[in-house]
Amino acid sequence: MKLKNILIVDDEKNQRDILQLILIGERDELGNSLYNVKAASDGHEAMRLFKLNRFDLVLTDLKMHGMDGIELLNELSQMDSSIPVILMTAHGSIDTVKEALRGGAFDYLEKPIGRTELLETVARAVAKMRAVDEEIVGVSDAMERVKKMIVKIAGSSSTVLIRGESGTGKERIARAVHKASPRANERFQAVNCAAINENLLESELFGHEKGSFTGAHAEKKGLFEIADKGTLFLDEIGELNVSMQAKLLRALQEKEITRVGGTKSIKVDVRVLAATNRDLESMVKEKRFREDLFYRLNVIPLDIPPLRQRRDDIVVLMDYFLRKHSANSGGKPMKVSNDARRLLMDYAWPGNVRQLESAIERALLLAESDEITVEDLPMEIRDVARIEGSGGFRLPAEGIDFEQLEKSLLIQAMDQTNWNITRAAKLLGLSFRTMQYRLDKFGLARPNRGGKDEFEGDDDANGE
Numbered sequence: 001m002k003l004k005n006i007l008i009v010d011d012e013k014n015q016r017d018i019l020q021l022i023l024i025g026e027r028d029e030l031g032n033s034l035y036n037v038k039a040a041s042d043g044h045e046a047m048r049l050f051k052l053n054r055f056d057l058v059l060t061d062l063k064m065h066g067m068d069g070i071e072l073l074n075e076l077s078q079m080d081s082s083i084p085v086i087l088m089t090a091h092g093s094i095d096t097v098k099e100a101l102r103g104g105a106f107d108y109l110e111k112p113i114g115r116t117e118l119l120e121t122v123a124r125a126v127a128k129m130r131a132v133d134e135e136i137v138g139v140s141d142a143m144e145r146v147k148k149m150i151v152k153i154a155g156s157s158s159t160v161l162i163r164g165e166s167g168t169g170k171e172r173i174a175r176a177v178h179k180a181s182p183r184a185n186e187r188f189q190a191v192n193c194a195a196i197n198e199n200l201l202e203s204e205l206f207g208h209e210k211g212s213f214t215g216a217h218a219e220k221k222g223l224f225e226i227a228d229k230g231t232l233f234l235d236e237i238g239e240l241n242v243s244m245q246a247k248l249l250r251a252l253q254e255k256e257i258t259r260v261g262g263t264k265s266i267k268v269d270v271r272v273l274a275a276t277n278r279d280l281e282s283m284v285k286e287k288r289f290r291e292d293l294f295y296r297l298n299v300i301p302l303d304i305p306p307l308r309q310r311r312d313d314i315v316v317l318m319d320y321f322l323r324k325h326s327a328n329s330g331g332k333p334m335k336v337s338n339d340a341r342r343l344l345m346d347y348a349w350p351g352n353v354r355q356l357e358s359a360i361e362r363a364l365l366l367a368e369s370d371e372i373t374v375e376d377l378p379m380e381i382r383d384v385a386r387i388e389g390s391g392g393f394r395l396p397a398e399g400i401d402f403e404q405l406e407k408s409l410l411i412q413a414m415d416q417t418n419w420n421i422t423r424a425a426k427l428l429g430l431s432f433r434t435m436q437y438r439l440d441k442f443g444l445a446r447p448n449r450g451g452k453d454e455f456e457g458d459d460d461a462n463g464e
């Protein structure tokens with residue numbers, strides 16, 4: 001188990017030392033330390049340490065001279081909005097604390113802080129981290145941030161909008177939020193809004209009364225009622241039609257629903273997590289998605305970067321999937337040859353983590369020894385390498401997956417040009433319009449939506 005890194009900030013030396021000693025002394029049942037602890041005597045020193053180290057948790061005193069706890073909280077959040085912060089405060093500052101909790105603090109401890117209280121509060125935070133670590137495999141900076149963010153937001157009941165390309169792990173993230181939340185022992189109910197026929201979706205979500213439509217032979221509870229006290233995961237939220245958007249908005253705002261054909265309002269206590277791979281802002285501009293619903297959903301945004309933008313994760317995910325699917329190799333431990341490894345690491349992964357998982361699963365089935373070789377990898381991965389290696393490119397007799405190949409090439413061109421459509425189009429010998437059309441076709445949106453580098457030059461906007 002990985003040690004958790006904790007930063008303590010307090011201007012009183014005694015207090016600082018005691019907290020540090022208590023935390024450092026904490027061991028697991030095998031006698032291993034649980035926490036790595038550093039201490040800072042004021043906000044400025046804290047910021048210096050924060051820039052140099054990767055912390056999982058910060059405990060800060062509220063009243064300090066120089067930079068106080070709230071100012072530090074703000075500065076920390078500006079550097080890393082995902083870091084969980086526990087405020088330590090004297091009795092009577094409860095209003096400030098409540099304010100801080102709304103502003104992004106994770107929890108608080110009231111002074112004088114007892115040993116048990118300290119250990120319990122920290123252990124609670126760390127238990128959430130471990131729940132998330134179990135669910136989400138990833139070591140890239142981007143995923144470390146996402147994981148900390150999940151820990152930080154798990155306690156609230158606010159709606160979370162999880163966005164990312166297909167296969168990036170959105171549902172997995174949703175489960176992690178649920179597992180780290182106080183609702184963990186209640187139901188996690190997922191529903192795919194795109195998979196259910198528009199007419200049925202309303203009764204699926206909100207239930208119906210007996211006889212409310214042909215075929216409604218008995219009354220039925222909807223998923224909002226079924227998930228009461230738990231978490232409801234609305235997948236592919238971008239596919240809701242306008243009338244369902246209005247109904248969902250009401251459910252989120254009023255926290256109550258009405259069954260189809262019913263008249264009475266039913267209170268529900270559900271935490272809603274939503275996911276999409278669509279560009280909802282554009283849909284709002286085009287009036288295809290209600291703006292008010294968008295803001296209602298997007299209270300906490302979680303953007304999951306595509307795998308190609310967090311390449312550090314490829315190796316750990318690869319090892320994880322090798323273990324997970326090792327039954328396919330008769331349970332014997334499997335290695336990956338250097339050549340195969342290189343291909344896997346360099347590939348653009350247009351289908352993201354899901355594509356990586358199925359590549360490994362398949363390779364395990366095909367491998368003839370205890371080593372996965374290039375021959376065991378899916379065609380589309382080998383094809384890209386072959387094109388890159390160029391020279392004598394020949395289509396394999398088994399044929400290729402043209403769509404996957406096209407998508408990989410588009411992504412590669414876009415990545416190489418820092419998502420400048422004009423330059424990427426030139427690389428591929430396509431017109432701007434064709435390029436745009438193809439990007440749309442695969443739903444390839446520019447990463448870091450809303451980032452400050454939104455427009456690199458105006459050549460994109462002018463077209464050809």
Ligand SMILES: Nc1ncnc2c1ncn2[C@@H]1O[C@H](COP(=O)(O)OP(=O)(O)OP(=O)(O)O)[C@@H](O)[C@H]1O
Nearest residue numbers: 135136137138165166167168169170171172353354
């Ligand atoms: N960080 C991760 N750690 C472990 N497994 C992961 C991770 N991310 C994704 N997976 C696995 O990859 C597969 C795809 O993930 P998931 O279904 O959550 O993606 P998604 O973003 O919801 O995709 P889609 O948009 O196509 O619905 C699942 O089998 C999931 O368990």
Ligand SMILES: [Mg+2]
Nearest residue numbers: 167170171235
């Ligand atoms: Mg999904």
